[in-house]
Each structure stands twice: as C-alpha cells, then as structure tokens.
Amino acid sequence: MKSRLLQIAQLGNPVLKKKAKVVKNIKDKSVQELIDDMLATVMDVNGVGLAAPQVYQSLQIFIMASHPNPRYPNAPFMKPTAVVNPKILEYSKERERGWEGCLSVPGIRGFVPRSVKIKVEYVTRTGKRVQRGFSGFLARIFQHELDHLKGIMFIDRVESAKDLMSEKEWRRLMDLKQKEQLSV
Numbered sequence: 652m653k654s655r656l657l658q659i660a661q662l663g664n665p666v667l668k669k670k671a672k673v674v675k676n677i678k679d680k681s682v683q684e685l686i687d688d689m690l691a692t693v694m695d696v697n698g699v700g701l702a703a704p705q706v707y708q709s710l711q712i713f714i715m716a717s718h719p720n721p722r723y724p725n726a727p728f729m730k731p732t733a734v735v736n737p738k739i740l741e742y743s744k745e746r747e748r749g750w751e752g753c754l755s756v757p758g759i760r761g762f763v764p765r766s767v768k769i770k771v772e773y774v775t776r777t778g779k780r781v782q783r784g785f786s787g788f789l790a791r792i793f794q795h796e797l798d799h800l801k802g803i804m805f806i807d808r809v810e811s812a813k814d815l816m817s818e819k820e821w822r823r824l825m826d827l828k829q830k831e832q833l834s835v
C-alpha cells in the first residue's frame with residue numbers, strides 16, 4: 652500500500668500539549684499504516700524525528716530517522732526506526748547544549764541542554780521489546796521525541812529565551828563556524 656504524507660500540527664495546537672496514550676495493539680493495521688505514513692512524512696520534510704502527536708495522533712510512537720540533510724547537515728546516519736511505548740531508564744549526569752529545531756515550530760532553533768548518554772527501552776513495530784543505549788545527537792533526538800509524547804516542546808527546555816534563534820540567523824552562525832573551522 653502506498654503511504655501518505657501527513658499534515659504536521661504547529662505550535663499551539665492542543666494535541667502537542669497532551670500526554671500520548673500507550674499503544675496496546677501494535678500489530679493493528681491502523682498502527683502499522685500510521686508508522687508507514689510517519690516514515691514517509693519525516694523523510695519528505697527533511698526531519699530527523701517525528702512523533703505521533705505531531706501528526707494529530709496522541710499515541711506513544713515516534714520515528715528516529717537521523718541522516719544528513721539541509722536542515723541538519725551534520726546529523727549521523729541511522730536506519731529510520733519506529734519507536735513505540737518508549738521510556739528512558741538511565742540518563743547520564745553529563746549534559747550538553749546543542750541546537751534543535753522542530754517540524755512543529757518552523758523557523759526557530761533552540762540551544763537545548765540534554766543528557767549526553769541515555770539507556771532506553773521501547774517496543775519495535777514488530778512487537779519486540781528492546782533495550783539499548785544512545786549517545787550524542789541520537790540521544791538528543793530520542794529525548795526530544797519522547798518529550799513530544801509528554802506534551803513538552805523543545806522551547807520549554809531552553810534555559811533562557813536568549814537561547815532561541817531564527818533559523819535564518821542560525822544558518823548564518825553555522826556557516827560562520829564552519830568557515831572558522833576551515834581556516835584553522
């Protein structure tokens with residue numbers, strides 16, 4: 652079956668503030684189709700992650716799809732993965748700030764503190780329960796997407812509104828930094 656591209660809820664939509672429900676019937680056709688549609692949608696819009704509430708479904712599902720693209724030029728490659736009923740079992744004490752954006756908050760970037768390493772548990776789309784670790788940018792994506800399932804946005808996580816930036820200015824800053832690195 653052909654997957655569909657889904658509409659993305661924007662900041663202020665009530666669905667983004669709700670706690671998402673546990674998925675009980677992962678093998679249901681409706682859940683499997685939702686996952687297929689989310690996978691197609693996140694790739695279409697150059698996302699590295701997408702949570703079900705962002706496509707108006709208040710369910711504990713998100714996609715991690717890290718790959719370098721125009722929105723995140725330095726993202727590592729990861730096979731697009733559906734994460735169902737996730738939780739974080741352990742957070743590293745070490746945290747670092749990094750730039751995040753969100754498909755539901757277009758045009759804005761935030762410098763967000765996150766744990767550098769996490770240990771997580773979730774269920775795959777085939778119903779298998781897995782535990783694994785993530786670090787760096789992938790740990791950041793997981794924490795960002797899990798927040799969506801709790802009704803939390805990245806702009807809630809910045810330490811100060813001064814850590815928010817327009818995407819245009821952010822791109823200018825990143826270009827400058829890259830040039831600085833090249834000239835060293």
Ligand code: NI
Nearest residue numbers: 752753754755
């Ligand atoms: Ni987001």
